Every structure is written in structure tokens, then in C-alpha cells.
Amino acid sequence: MKTLIFRTIAPALTAIMVVFSIFVLLRGHNEPGGGFIGGLIAASAIAIYGIAAGVANVRKALYFDPISLAGFGVFIAGFSGLLSLGQSVPFLTGLWASMQLGQAEITVSTPMMFDIGVYFAVVGTISAVALALEEEDDGGSK
Amino acid sequence: MATQTGTHTELDLPQAMLETATAVSEWNLILPVVIALMAGALLAMIRHSRGSQFGFSVLAVLVILVIEIDLFWQVLETGPVVMTMGNWLPPFGISFAADIMSASFALAASFVTLIVLVYFQAEIVPREVRHGFYPLVMLLLAGVTGAFLTGDLFNLYVWFEVMLISSFGLLIIGGRKVQLDGAVKYGFLNFLATTFFLVGLGYMYGLTGTLNMADIALLAPSAPVAPMTAVAAIFLLAFSMKAAAFPVNAWLPASYHTPDAAVSALFGGLLTKVGVYVLLRIMIALMPASRELFDPILTTIAVITLITAPMGAIAQTNLRRAIGFLVIGGIGAVFAGMAIASLRSVAGATFYAFHSMLTMTALYLVAGLIERVTQAKDTKQMGGIYAANSPISIMFLILVFAAAGLPPFLGFWPKLLITHGAIAQADWLLVFAVLFNSLLTSIAGTRLWAHIFWRPGREGAHSEIPNDHLRKLNPTESRMALGSTMVLVGVIVVLGLWPNLLFESAGMAAGQLLQPQLYIEAFGLQGFSPDILSTGGAS
């Protein structure tokens, strides 16, 4: 798209949206938010950048292929379930661990890992679809 | 659901939820699905490195196969196994459960997938690999295995969708125009079927307050009859569509012949059987009272499917379309077993579905080989292969006999059981339909065989002319495609000649379906006091 205002704003907007999506992802366990909605926000950020800067630039900026991102997401989501194999509890049982990092106590857990997996899966899938559709608008071949 | 408010205070269910440990150890129940899913994901990540895809996917399927053999033996020896995810107690957490039927179907599914993966090496197209053939096959396997092994209706819906999405992908992966045409019909009708399933799920939850299969089996008798029958009717419609039974089968012959032969084989072997599996589970084990009401309907569906499907096969000249109709005919036999619902006939129905998974896959694979040799899709343009390639013709004939149910091949035994059950109940219409189906199927099959193999050449303007399109299989094709098909046909022949194990396990599977007490107890649901059960799970 050729609008000057949009092209100027889009990179900043994308950056803010991606950061916000990670914020939404991480607060997800006990408050509204989570991997799915965070992933949707990030995917729309990518779509906006694609409209502004062209799909080729987005693919370069992403570095990884969106489908690979989605695969990675599904993979670590499955892996988070398998972690409970070592603890001899059923599949997908939530395991929690907390560590002290300076003043803050940081909790890591398998549900969070699962959520991150969902995040990547959603980002990958939705942006793959969005980029493919935008590419057709550009007149590119699929 | 009579009492909706929480009356769990006496037993303090939440406390029990925190403190009671669920049985663990049944990892072989969940691992096949997880491995398939994770392998699919990993293959999607590395789908640009073409070399490693085949080896890795075969390795994953082999591991799954070993685990499922272990699971099958365990179920055979100790009865149904259950594992509930996330340390929740059964009616609340999502359970995976395997009885003999689901374990054996899952085993057949991964075996068939392995064969198809090897076969695909012969028709490999780089573009299809880049578009993700291997990840999609693994996802399809994950969906099918998940559908077989889950013990929760909503989870079943999710696996159905996993299966549906990956089958969409596989159906259009070559990008030919015919495939788009087939995929539109396949896509819309299957999407409608799963939506109907979702409607049924919603009503089921509203009526019983639970979606756990064992819990439903416990609660269904006490639920109001009329609404339960309506739910069962919606399920019957949804899964008949999935299984391609008579009035709602139009999507199958419209789409199954369009993709590559390997993909057709995978679909013909797996997809309809999942619908059949769920129908057996729901109609026989979960809602037997509703099934009794549906007796005439099931009989009608069975009879019409049994008779019309092979007639459709006779009318076709496109080889793979004809085989699509044979797949539908097999579904009719399972419906016949379901309509009779005696121990013998249900055993026959499960046995038939198992046999159909192997035989239909093999038929499509042989059809793919024939298309390769003759470079044609229409039987009129085939002809004269007998001299050129006799192994293919022998395999095709064996498979036709197996599909028709002629002794001593695999299809004979389940049809024997179903017919025996029908005679015991003096259901002469079904006896006639099953036998007539065998006759028609063998007519259709031998007719195809005569046209493809027996005739000296392909069809010219007025008479047959020598078939100059015939070509020899190249080394990869004969090693991978012909070899894998031979292995599959070999297994079918061996199982047909020594069917004892299958006979026994089919009988036990039918027993577990007709009397689901063991299945329910494996969930640990009997441990609750009756008043908890009558409040119906989630409230």
C-alpha cells in the first residue's frame, strides 16, 4: 500500500503489537490472555507489516518460514506434555518450578510452555495464510 | 440433568480431585498420538530438507507401530486401559481409553500408513514434498489414532477436525484442477458432518452433563428417552456421512479418485473407518436403547448400501472411482452387523472394518500401480497387462476376492460372522443383502479384472487394439511401490488363512462393546457413589 502515513506508522505499530502480544501471552495463565489471543495479535501485526512493506520484506524479517514456526509451536506444546513422563504423572499434568532471579521470583511451568507452543502455532498458521493471500494481491505467484 | 446445583459437599469432590492420584503407566495409550503429532510438527519445520523426510517419518511410524502392538497385547491380556490427562479425575479430565476394537484399529491404521509411506516413494513429486506431504500424513495419522483412542466425545470432535484438515491438505496437494473440484465437494460435505456432530455433542452435554464416553454409557439409561433418541439420530446422521453410508455417500466417489494413488489409499483405508468406529462405539456401547429404536433404519441403510454400492462399481469405467464404490459397499456390511447387534454380528462388524482398512488400502495401491503401468485412469484404456505384469493381476484378483468375501480370503470371515448372526435372528433380508453384496462385488471386481487384465488390448474405435501405452515399472517403482503392496497383500492373505487371532479378538471386542462394564470400570467411574453419578459430572 502506498499511503505515506501508513508506511511510516506500520513498523512502529508492528513492534508495539508484537511486544503487546508477548505481554498478553505471559499474563495468560491467571488473567485474561494466553497463547491463542497473543498469537492472533502477533499475526495481525505481521499482516499489517506485510500490507505496508510487501510480503517479501516480511518473509525476510521473519527469517523462519511461518509454517516452520507453526510446526515448532505444535512440537513444544507436545513436548510440554511429555515432560510429565519423567515425573510419572499422566500426560499434560501441570508441572511447576520457580526460580529466584534477583528480587523477582519467576515461575516456569509446563502450562506456560504449552501456551508458548500455542502462541507459535497460531502466529505461524495465521501469518502463513495472511501472507499467502497478500502475495496474491501483489500479483505474485503462489 | 435433574440437579444442576453442586451437591458434592458430602464427598468433597474438589478435595478428592486434588488428592487422588489417577492411574498412570498407560503411556502406550497416548504416545502414538503424541509421537505422530510431534513428528508431523518436526517434519513441517524441516520440510525443505527433502532427504530426511522419508526416513524420519518412517522411523516415527515404526515407533508408533511398536507401541501400538504393545498396547494391543496389553489390552488383549488385561482388558481396557485408560489414562486421564493432566491428573484430573475421569469424568472431568479428558481420558484416552483403549479396548480391543480401538487398539486393533489404531494398529491397522499405523501399519497402513507405513505401507503407504513406502509406496509413495515411487510416485514422489518434489513439489508435493515441499508442500508438506509427510507432515500432513503424520497429522492424518495423529487424527485417526486420536479418534480411535480417545474416551471423550469432545476430544473425538477435535481429532476428527485434525483428520479433516490434514485430509483437505492431502486431497489438494498436487494442485490439479480435478483435485480442486473433488476437494470442494469433500470439504463442504465433511464440514457439514462434523458440524452435525457438534450439534449432537451440545445436546448430549445439555442432557447428561458429561462428554466422557464411559460416563455417557452409565448415564444414558436414566436420561429422558425422546431427547436421547434425537441425539442418537443426529450422531447417526453425522457419522453415516463420515462413513459414507447410503443416502449421504455422494462425496466419496466424487473425491477419492482425484489425488495421488497413495493418498487415495490412505483415505480409502482410514477415513471412513473412523466414522464406522464411532458409530459402533456410540450405537452399540453408549446408547444401546436408542439403537434398538433405530433397528429398522439401520437395516434399511445396510441393505441399500450393500446392494447399491457394488452396482455403482459395476457402472464405473474409471478404476479408482469404481473402487470408491467398493469401499462404500464394505460400510454397508458393518451397518448390517450393527443392525443385528448380537455378539456374533458385532464381532463381524469390527472384524469387517479391520479387514476393510487393509483391503481397501491395498486395492487403491494396486489401482495406482495399474495406472502407472497403463498410463490411463479409465478401464477402457487399460487392458493387456496380464502378460506384461502378472504380479499386479494376481494381487488385484486376490483383493477383489477378499473384498467380495470369498473364502479363503480375509473378507470371508467377517461376512460369515455377520451372516451367521443374521440367520440366528432370522433376519432374512440382511442375510440376502450381505450375500447378494458378495455376488455383486465379485461381479464388479472380476469384471474390472477382465477388462484390465484379461483383454488383449485397449479399446479402439470398434474393436480392441493392441495396447501400446504399456510401460514397465522402473526400479524404484517395482522396489518401493510393488514391494510395499506385496507386503500388504501378503499380510491380508496370511491373516485370511490363519484368522484365529482376529476371530478371537473380534469376539472379545464385541463382548466389550455389548457389555461395556469393563470399559467403564477401567475409567474408575464405579468408584463414585451413585448420587455423585446421578448429578452428572460437571455442574
Added chain:
Amino acid sequence: MAPFVGAFFTVAVYLILSKAIIRMLLGIAILGNGVNLLIFILGRVTPEVPPIVPNGLSQPLGAIANPLPQALILTAIVIGFALFTFLLVLGYRAYQELDADNTDNMRLAEPAATPKPPLSY
């Protein structure tokens, strides 16, 4: 709310019965929403208290909203969305490649005319 579900289903069935793929897609989308609403109602509309267990207790104090239908609907929405996207792209591709939005013209995978019986008859 039941009449709404009925209305959704009516509109959806009407649209799906159409010959134009784009209308069928709209019908599919509306049908999905109707089903979600149906599940929502069947889960009983309960008090609007979030189903959160207070700290230190093992169960919530009063009546709470039933979280399960919401989880079911959320899953159904996600899956329905994915399938709808696929069908949309598929319909678009079919429109480009086959030049057919009308299902009557989509006969590529079917036998061309009534085929003649093979010569051996």
C-alpha cells in the same frame, strides 16, 4: 435465545442449499455460529460469576458460571475458523482455476457424459 438458534440454522440451511460457493461459505459460517450459540444455551446460562476458586479453598464459594461450554465453544470457534479459512481459500482457488462459482459447472471429477459401456458387452 432458542429462536435465535433456529433463525441461524434456517438462514444457514437456505444459504448452503444455494449453488454459488460463496453463499455456501456464508451459510457454513452462520451455521457454525448457530451451533456455538446452541452449545452455549445447552450449557445453561448461569450466574455471571467467574469460575475462580479463591485462595486457600478447594472449591468456589457460591454458584459460578459453567466454564465447560465456554471452553467447548472456544475450541469449536478456533477449529471452525481454521476450516472456514481453508474452504474460503479453496473456493477462491476453484473460482480462479475452474472459473466456476456455480457448483453446476464443477463436473471435472465426474465422468464427462454418460459413459458408453465397455466394448466387451
